[in-house]
Structure formats: C-alpha cells, structure tokens
Amino acid sequence: MTQQIDGSQARRSGLNDYDKAVETYEPVLGLETHIELDTRTKMFCGCSTTFGAEPNTQTCPVCLALPGALPVANKAAIEATIKIGLALNCHIAEWTRFARKNYFYPDMPKNFQTSQYEEPLCENGYVDVVVDGKEYRVEIERVHLEEDTGKTLHVGGATGRIHGATESLVDYNRAGIPLVEIVTKPVPGTGALAPEVAKAYTAELRDIVRSLGVSDVRMEQGSLRCDVNLSLNLPGEEWGTRTETKNVNSLRSVERAVRYEVRRQSALLDAGERIFQETRHFQETTGETRAGRSKEEATDYRYFPEPDLAVMEPSREWVEELRATLPELPRKRRERLQAEWSLGDKEMQSVVNADAVDLIQATVDAGTTPSGAVKWWLGELSRRANESGEELAALAITPKQVAELQGMVDDGRLNDKLARQVIDGVLAGEGDPADVAAKRGLEVVSDTGALEVAVEEAIAANPAVADKIRGGTHAAAGVLIGAVMKATKGQADAGTVRKIILDKLS
Ligand code: ZN
C-alpha cells in the first residue's frame, strides 16, 4: 500500500524549539542498522566482493537470478553474524532459516531479497551505552543475515536523481553482498538525551563490529547504514506513530536526524495533526528530514520461507567455539585505556563522546604522552571539527602529525599558541608540522639575548609596572610578559620571559 505524501505537512507547522518539545513529549527511539560484511565472496555465490570493480563484472547466474540458478549460503558470513550476535549478548538460534522478502525494484534482479523473517539467526541481546554519566540499555530485538542490492545510477539530469534523468543504469556488483541487519527494540526513557543515546548506540555498535574484524563499518562509504525510528507521546499515554529516517550516514547525522524529528513531530502534534507512518530521508546539507514513501507493512512484502536454501541448525559446540574467538570488546578496551592513560571518568567520557578513542590511541602509539594527545584532540581539534561541521576523524590532520606537533611543544620549539598556527597550516595541506613551522617561520624564540632586549624595552615602556614587581607583586609580571609576546609576535616562550623579568626586577 503506497501512499504519496508531500513535505507540506512539516512546512505548515514548522519546527518546535527542541528543549520545549522534550518538556512536553517523550521520545521513543528505534534503530535499524545494516552492515556489509567483509567476506571474500558474496552471500549465495562465489562472486568477488572487491569494491570499485568495473560495473557488472562481479556477477554470475546466481546473483543475476538467471532461471534455474541455485544459491548456497556463505559459511564465513554466517560465522560473522553469529560473532556479532554473541558480542551483542544475543541468543543464537538453534534453528533458523532464510525467507524471501518480495518487492519489485530494478536493483534487485530476483525481485525478492533473500533475508530472514520469523527465524533470525540471533535474538534478544543488548548494548549498554553511557550518556551524561547515566547508563542506558539498548535492547536488541534481532540480528539477521540477508543480501545487499545492486546500485542504480540515474544519468542525464541535473541532480543525479530519477526525476529529470534520461536513463538509469544498474550495477549488480553489490547485489548479493552479505548484509547483517541489527534491529533494536523500542528505546523509551531517554527524554531530552534521545539524540545522544542514538549516536552513542551507533558508535558502540560500529566499534563492536570493527573489533570483531568482520566489516570495515565505514558510515561515509555505506558499509554501515543507519535507519532512525522515532515517535513522540505525552507522558502516560501510548507510544505515538513512528517515522523512519533512512540511510543516515554519519554519527553526527544520527544525532541531528533524531533532533529534527523531535522538533518536527512535536510541532505537528501541538497543532492537533497526526503523524504519518512513513519513510523519510535525511538531508545532509540542511539537517532536515523529508518525506519519502509511506512505510510498507510486513504483509506488503509477502514473506515466505526460502525453498532453495537448507535450514541452519548451529550446533552449541560451534557457537561456543566462535564465542571463544571473540576479541577484547570496546567497553573492556576503553576501561583498559582509561587506566593506561590515567583519565578520570568524566574525561574518558568526553573522549568517547568526541569519538576520539582510536585517534588518541594512534597518537599515543606515535610517541606522545596521553595527556598531550587528549589535549589536542579534545581541545583545539574538536573545536575546529565543530566549526566546520565535520567528524573529528575527517579533519585533514593525522594522529602522527598531532604527535609530531606535541613533540615540538615538548621540545620547547613551539608554544601552544604557535602550535595552533601550525595546525592552520597542516589543515590547509601545507605538510607536516615541522615543514609548516619552517615555511611559516613559526618557532619559539629561544635566543635569550633577543628576549633580554625585548624585556628591557618592556620595562622601559612600563615603569610603574616594573616598580610593582620590584615591590614584590610578582603577578604584575603578566603585563610585561604580554608586552614581550606582542613584540615577538607570540614567538617567545612565556616561562622563559617570566624568569628573565623576575631575575631583572628582584
Ligand atoms: Zn554471483
């Protein structure tokens, strides 16, 4: 049942202020995540999964659904899914099978997707996340295994969308790549923190799957794709109608999509309108969600058991063997790193919230102290990422470069102010920190002769201040330090300048 809905609903009612919205309504979250597995071959055939090959070169009768072709399930993909299920504290089914999900779309040569329906491989797990010092348990309803679709390309138009295109091309290289779908149960009780809980869950899920080594889980490249469900209700009333925002492709966008839906839906409810159950699309540029098709019900897909594939009965011995291969999971790893880095709970939480654990570890591995690495990633670099609306990891500076920068500070060649100017140069693509410092002439003046002259000049220009210092008010030295800094364009080492001043005036 497809019902076209235009975007005028949102436009008529506008957006509520977020804080006001969450004072009135209670959000209920739900997250569906698709993760492409890193297997060598596809889910039901032997075709290669290598990314970026010439279109339609990695296909065969099975993944093109030629008549009579029969699928065979990929054991590595089943193992990877069981590992994901175990890491998410799920029960692994004793008996499970595939199902056909029928819908017609040109990127699906079979006109159905081989998926799982009533008998998923893994069920009833959970992920715990901490937001604002409080722990939230996100319960996992199911983890199932399916196959990806092909890719369509609409050409000849101005926008790359189907509207206005003169032709559509389809590449089946991706059709049949194993895809794991992870569905949460509804998550109530997050209140105003719903956007942050959604983001924290997605980050935790990504880190768990990455630690298992079964997918590269790169949101920006689509190997982890997130659909965000959200509804609002008044306290004490039944849950509201949910919308599903599809294919949100960064952690920041997950947070923004939830926030936007809270503001949009609350304005509609305030105006006495109802929420349509529909699929929406997140607009990366504006942070809005826009109406797509109305959401199909499960019955629209006419699921039925896949007759061409055998049922699976994972033995308990096999499941335990797989459990024994699980690596250190992110939560344990963070506890270990927090101790190694000597960080307090709050500080470690900031590191996690900034998605900086891996960046800081790589910076420490490149030879700097934990406190030096934390200082740059949580301070100046987080500020820059916020300004430009980027993820921290997307900044054009590497952990190795940050380690080099802090090394120059430790050696006294840069102070923090100069180091920030060096960051400007690195982000502008001018090279590594040492190159930038050399090219831009950014080095601390360590020539004490030159500093002595600058201090003498500052004393001569500020006789009253100099008298105060002579009288024992050492705090007044700040004025003279400031004058020397100005005269040396910030390239003096403040500590050295202070020492020279106090030596001269006491
Ligand atoms: Zn194939």
Ligand code: MN
């Ligand atoms: Mn799916």
